[in-house]
Amino acid sequence: MMIRRVWNWVDDRAGLSAIHAFLQHKAVPVHSSTLWYYFGGITLFLFVIQVLTGVLLLLYYRPTPNEAFESVQFIVTRVEFGWLVRSIHSWSANLMVLAALIHMFSVFFLRSYRQPRELTWFSGMFLLFLTLMFGFSGYLLPWNTLAYFATKVGTDMAGAVPVIGGFVRRFLRGGEEVTGATLTRFFGFHVAVLPGLTTILLLIHLALVQKWGMSSPQRGGGKPVPTMPFFPNFVLREMMAWYGALAVLGSLAALFPWELGAKADPFISAPAGIRPEWYFLAVFYTLKLIPSKIAIFDGEVLGILFFGLCAAAWMLIPFWDRRSAEEERHRLLTGAGVFIIAYLVVFSALGYWR
Amino acid sequence: MTSLSAPMWGGPPGPRRAPWPGHRSGLQPFVALLLTLPALLLAQSPKNSCVECHAALDGAQAKPTQLFDRDIHKKAGLSCQDCHGGDPSTDDMQASMNRARGFLGKIDRRSIPARCGRCHSDAAIIHRFKPQQRVDQLAQYQTSVHAKRLASGDLRAATCIDCHSVHDIREARDAESPVHPLRLPETCARCHADAAHMKGYTIPTDQFDKYRRSVHWEALAQRGDLSAPSCATCHGSHGAAPPGVASVSHVCGTCHVVFENLFAKSPHKKAFDDAGLGACVVCHSNHEVAKPTLALVGVESGAVCVNCHTPGDKGFAAAGRMRSRIEELAASLRSSDEMLQRAERSGMEVSEARLDLATGNESLIKAKVDLHSFDPAVVDASVTKGLTTAQAVHRAGERALSERDYRRRGLALSLVTIAVTMAGLWLAAREVERRRGLP
Numbered sequence: 001m002m003i004r005r006v007w008n009w010v011d012d013r014a015g016l017s018a019i020h021a022f023l024q025h026k027a028v029p030v031h032s033s034t035l036w037y038y039f040g041g042i043t044l045f046l047f048v049i050q051v052l053t054g055v056l057l058l059l060y061y062r063p064t065p066n067e068a069f070e071s072v073q074f075i076v077t078r079v080e081f082g083w084l085v086r087s088i089h090s091w092s093a094n095l096m097v098l099a100a101l102i103h104m105f106s107v108f109f110l111r112s113y114r115q116p117r118e119l120t121w122f123s124g125m126f127l128l129f130l131t132l133m134f135g136f137s138g139y140l141l142p143w144n145t146l147a148y149f150a151t152k153v154g155t156d157m158a159g160a161v162p163v164i165g166g167f168v169r170r171f172l173r174g175g176e177e178v179t180g181a182t183l184t185r186f187f188g189f190h191v192a193v194l195p196g197l198t199t200i201l202l203l204i205h206l207a208l209v210q211k212w213g214m215s216s217p218q219r220g221g222g223k224p225v226p227t228m229p230f231f232p233n234f235v236l237r238e239m240m241a242w243y244g245a246l247a248v249l250g251s252l253a254a255l256f257p258w259e260l261g262a263k264a265d266p267f268i269s270a271p272a273g274i275r276p277e278w279y280f281l282a283v284f285y286t287l288k289l290i291p292s293k294i295a296i297f298d299g300e301v302l303g304i305l306f307f308g309l310c311a312a313a314w315m316l317i318p319f320w321d322r323r324s325a326e327e328e329r330h331r332l333l334t335g336a337g338v339f340i341i342a343y344l345v346v347f348s349a350l351g352y353w354r
Numbered sequence: 355m356t357s358l359s360a361p362m363w364g365g366p367p368g369p370r371r372a373p374w375p376g377h378r379s380g381l382q383p384f385v386a387l388l389l390t391l392p393a394l395l396l397a398q399s400p401k402n403s404c405v406e407c408h409a410a411l412d413g414a415q416a417k418p419t420q421l422f423d424r425d426i427h428k429k430a431g432l433s434c435q436d437c438h439g440g441d442p443s444t445d446d447m448q449a450s451m452n453r454a455r456g457f458l459g460k461i462d463r464r465s466i467p468a469r470c471g472r473c474h475s476d477a478a479i480i481h482r483f484k485p486q487q488r489v490d491q492l493a494q495y496q497t498s499v500h501a502k503r504l505a506s507g508d509l510r511a512a513t514c515i516d517c518h519s520v521h522d523i524r525e526a527r528d529a530e531s532p533v534h535p536l537r538l539p540e541t542c543a544r545c546h547a548d549a550a551h552m553k554g555y556t557i558p559t560d561q562f563d564k565y566r567r568s569v570h571w572e573a574l575a576q577r578g579d580l581s582a583p584s585c586a587t588c589h590g591s592h593g594a595a596p597p598g599v600a601s602v603s604h605v606c607g608t609c610h611v612v613f614e615n616l617f618a619k620s621p622h623k624k625a626f627d628d629a630g631l632g633a634c635v636v637c638h639s640n641h642e643v644a645k646p647t648l649a650l651v652g653v654e655s656g657a658v659c660v661n662c663h664t665p666g667d668k669g670f671a672a673a674g675r676m677r678s679r680i681e682e683l684a685a686s687l688r689s690s691d692e693m694l695q696r697a698e699r700s701g702m703e704v705s706e707a708r709l710d711l712a713t714g715n716e717s718l719i720k721a722k723v724d725l726h727s728f729d730p731a732v733v734d735a736s737v738t739k740g741l742t743t744a745q746a747v748h749r750a751g752e753r754a755l756s757e758r759d760y761r762r763r764g765l766a767l768s769l770v771t772i773a774v775t776m777a778g779l780w781l782a783a784r785e786v787e788r789r790r791g792l793p
Contacts, residue, residue, distance in 0.1 A: 229790070250768050
């Protein structure tokens with residue numbers, strides 16, 4: 001009775017009935033690939049975790065070369081549950097990239113980018129790019145040896161881009177070398193620029209998902225796809241997925257606390273086996289395999305141009321995949337997707353072990 | 355010999371040379387021009403008939419001219435006549451090699467040190483070339499065993515040229531110089547490791563072999579540490595002589611200052627002096643100084659203490675006590691290190707404890723240094739300090755492992771809670787779907 005009275009009071013002022021009625025009518029397709037739908041929600045859940053733990057870390061973190069490492073060390077050794085917050089933030093960042101990649105490939109294989117969801121695909125791709133930038137900028141913040149030299153390698157790769165490379169490298173580093181200026185601007189990107197952009201883009205992405213609903217897989221013969229109510233059925237299952245993600249995240253954070261390493265020393269030589277985060281490993285390893293000179297061209301520049309073209313082609317799939325747009329099966333494209341996943345897995349593994 | 359006085363323009367003595375390529379061809383004027391140009395250029399530098407004639411001779415007579423291009427003295431503008439006398443400005447051999455006018459020819463071995471010292475002992479001359487160069491080499495040499503033997507008529511005794519080479523003398527810092535720190539032991543060994551050369555002397559010839567097994571050689575040759583001691587560091591270079599018994603601790607103490615100070619205050623100092631024993635080398639050897647280990651100390655087999663001390667005497671008990679105390683500290687530090695490693699393998703952050711452990715290891719080093727006081731109380735002080743640190747590190751490791759277990763229990767509880775919640779959500783979803791008739 002009390003709950004009903006509170007509901008009515010809020011409903012009179014906020015119009016909750018309309019939202020409730022909307023949720024009652026919203027439906028989600030049910031089919032053999034429904035499982036993949038949950039990864040978009042898991043990515044969102046991990047983003048929220050990132051925001052919450054990031055805010056907690058901000059209470060103690062200091063973005064200067066003299067204090068960054070020590071402040072993170074203070075967080076993990078002295079602050080109550082600081083180790084857990086930092087470990088969750090680091091693990092969650094990696095799981096978020098993984099969930100976003102799975103979400104992207106599930107959208108690709110289910111051809112969910114078909115008209116009228118092209119903008120949803122584009123906004124999702126930009127969100128993935130921002131997620132990778134979150135990882136890249138956040139990696140430097142503890143100011144440890146690995147982070148310092150990986151950032152050097154990463155910004156050098158950005159510097160190899162023709163025409164604008166030099167400017168991009170100087171812009172990212174805040175000078176010619178990775179210094180305190182780099183740390184300050186990476187911190188700015190990580191806690192202000194990227195969260196702002198991501199929030200805006202995320203709202204657009206969710207609004208588009210809301211507008212067009214969840215995509216149904218291609219079905220020959222125009223047979224209708226069964227559905228389930230978004231609320232409470234899908235929401236209950238989504239919450240189960242979130243709890244599952246939380247269990248995985250908590251286990252990783254507690255059993256394998258994220259290492260802090262040694263404080264960065266710009267005057268030592270780069271440690272052997274320096275490599276970027278796992279999600280850049282495939283590209284990094286491929287660029288290492290390319291000869292330094294191909295005919296008269298710089299091998300690294302050609303490699304970066306090639307990857308740039310591949311990324312552009314991938315991004316523009318909704319425009320050139322006409323067969324899927326016409327509800328036809330496109331086995332070649334599916335094969336290409338499988339090949340790309342195999343390439344990413346194998347080259348990431350090679351990049352890690354070699 | 356008369357042919358030596360022939361003008362150089364007429365070509366070197368001996369059979370007439372075959373004409374150059376291009377002879378009697380149309381190229382002749384150009385070739386002549388090409389050959390004349392360098393000659394014209396050379397004509398600008400002072401004439402040196404010593405080089406001109408000796409370069410045209412064979413074998414040992416020509417060798418000095420071949421070597422001299424690399425000699426530091428040539429770079430300083432000196433030439434043959436500065437050591438050998440004579441007049442290089444004339445091609446007339448009678449005039450240029452006139453002993454009445456100061457020509458010396460080959461320098462007598464006994465005169466070599468004084469000949470070099472003519473410039474090298476004169477600050478006014480030497481400082482024209484190198485203001486920082488020392489000028490006491492001859493004075494030092496005269497104190498050496500080499501000089502004394504030479505003065506007594508032993509022509510096998512080393513003079514300047516035996517170490518520094520002759521006609522291709524280089525600066526000591528030049529890596530190709532025989533007295534460069536990395537090459538000096540081999541230069542000394544050329545004579546001192548040669549049993550035939552050293553025959554008749556009463557010193558052994560195995561010093562170089564022993565030195566090559568020493569920690570000093572390892573530092574010099576393997577690590578390339580140019581400051582590592584070699585022959586000259588202990589024996590002196592120009593004043594080379596074996597350090598007397600009374601000097602040994604001073605020689606070693608040049609680098610190992612703390613050890614020398616501790617030893618000087620120790621009961622061993624007087625005992626060794628009375629027994630005519632040479633301080634450091636009694637336990638550590640001289641040329642074959644091995645990396646010291648704890649096995650040198652104590653009352654077990656292999657320890658040097660038992661060479662003099664016997665069960666029941668005060669030193670025997672002290673040796674045993676010092677060894678056991680240091681071993682106790684080493685074991686405690688090892689145990690603490692293992693504890694930290696376990697914590698690190700579990701992902702625990704123990705960098706502060708690691709720093710403390712480094713301090714504990716410094717106490718261990720200090721205790722080993724304090725051994726040279728041969729006073730168990732001094733060693734005890736360092737050991738006790740180290741043990742306190744090691745125990746604190748051990749406790750930090752235990753706390754880290756305890757914290758790890760606490761985290762794991764917390765994780766287990768969280769996972770159970772999550773699993774129960776997920777089961778509840780699943781049941782709720784099934785119930786909703788059952789009511790609505792969904793699959």
